[in-house]
Amino acid sequence: MPILVTGATGTVGGAVVRRLLAAGHEVRALTRAPAAARLPAGVEVVAGDFTDPPSLLPALRGVERVHLVSMEGDGSAIVDVLREAGVRRLTHLGHDDPGRTDDDPLESWHRAFHRAIESSGIGWTHLFPGEFMANTREWAPSIRARRVVRAPFGDWNSAMVHEDDIAAIAVRALLTDGHEGRTYRPTGPAPVRRRDAVRLIGEAVGSPVRFVELSPGQARELWRDVYPPQVVEWFLEMGRSPEGNTWVSPDVEEVLGRRALTFERWAHDHAADFR
Numbered sequence: 001m002p003i004l005v006t007g008a009t010g011t012v013g014g015a016v017v018r019r020l021l022a023a024g025h026e027v028r029a030l031t032r033a034p035a036a037a038r039l040p041a042g043v044e045v046v047a048g049d050f051t052d053p054p055s056l057l058p059a060l061r062g063v064e065r066v067h068l069v070s071m072e073g074d075g076s077a078i079v080d081v082l083r084e085a086g087v088r089r090l091t092h093l094g095h096d097d098p099g100r101t102d103d104d105p106l107e108s109w110h111r112a113f114h115r116a117i118e119s120s121g122i123g124w125t126h127l128f129p130g131e132f133m134a135n136t137r138e139w140a141p142s143i144r145a146r147r148v149v150r151a152p153f154g155d156w157n158s159a160m161v162h163e164d165d166i167a168a169i170a171v172r173a174l175l176t177d178g179h180e181g182r183t184y185r186p187t188g189p190a191p192v193r194r195r196d197a198v199r200l201i202g203e204a205v206g207s208p209v210r211f212v213e214l215s216p217g218q219a220r221e222l223w224r225d226v227y228p229p230q231v232v233e234w235f236l237e238m239g240r241s242p243e244g245n246t247w248v249s250p251d252v253e254e255v256l257g258r259r260a261l262t263f264e265r266w267a268h269d270h271a272a273d274f275r
């Protein structure tokens with residue numbers, strides 16, 4: 001019986017696919033664009049789009065276990081389709097920020113999705129990770145071209161998480177009992193400052209990378225053409241917090257029985273992206 005991985009062409013879903021294959025499981029991958037999807041040999045690739053929930057049905061045929069990433073769409077309609085198709089176990093990669101209220105439209109959308117999952121009758125496990133180490137890949141073009149990162153908040157500190165730790169927890173929850181009804185919030189093993197992350201990437205690629213600190217105004221200019229305005233403001237607001245996201249979660253150690261992967265390790269795993 002295949003396990004369906006949504007978000008399979010993305011950062012975490014890709015790592016879930018690799019881990020399930022390595023564990024000998026049959027994997028089906030959902031994507032909106034099968035022709036463009038670069039997935040490992042042996043993966044069955046099926047088209048489907050969260051914004052059109054019935055389009056998920058072909059991918060769900062004969063499937064009882066799903067890794068679901070919340071990206072867009074009507075959470076309640078998506079979960080209805082999953083339940084009616086016979087899904088019994090679900091790992092859900094999403095996001096929550098208890099510090100924000102339902103007045104925040106993005107937060108409110110995520111919470112409606114969580115409620116739909118929790119009341120679905122499907123055995124669910126939420127994964128609400130900290131900031132991804134992989135977000136630093138946005139620096140790759142500038143590092144490759146000029147060995148420099150221009151960004152605000154060099155001292156901002158964040159216990160960023162390696163995508164493979166999130167994937168390893170998802171796979172554990174998909175394959176073994178005891179994780180249903182649990183919410184995991186994996187982070188990395190220690191906070192890393194922005195400017196140190198840049199230095200560690202330089203060490204991993206074997207050539208120093210300079211960090212040039214931008215003012216928030218300069219960052220707003222730089223990001224204006226890259227992200228929607230509310231996302232830019234959200235980044236700037238987050239970066240202003242003096243201590244950053246320094247909380248370190250026990251979840252990786254509790255679920256996997258080992259320390260969370262470090263940023264040094266992530267930079268070595270992804271050095272080719274920055275060369």
Ligand SMILES: NC(=O)c1ccc[n+]([C@@H]2O[C@H](COP(=O)([O-])OP(=O)(O)OC[C@H]3O[C@@H](n4cnc5c(N)ncnc54)[C@H](OP(=O)(O)O)[C@@H]3O)[C@@H](O)[C@H]2O)c1
Pocket residue numbers: 006007008009010011012013030031032033037048049050051069070071072073093094095128129130131132135
């Ligand atoms: N980045 C962070 O720091 C962070 C922190 C906490 C939580 N999160 C959560 O992590 C999740 C993102 O995970 P990620 O970074 O691994 O994803 P990602 O690399 O951004 O990739 C997005 C994936 O979602 C799929 N997708 C997007 N829209 C879709 C649609 N309408 N229908 C079907 N599939 C769709 C894409 O598939 P195709 O393009 O192939 O269709 C792709 O595989 C989000 O839920 C986010 O809230 C992120």
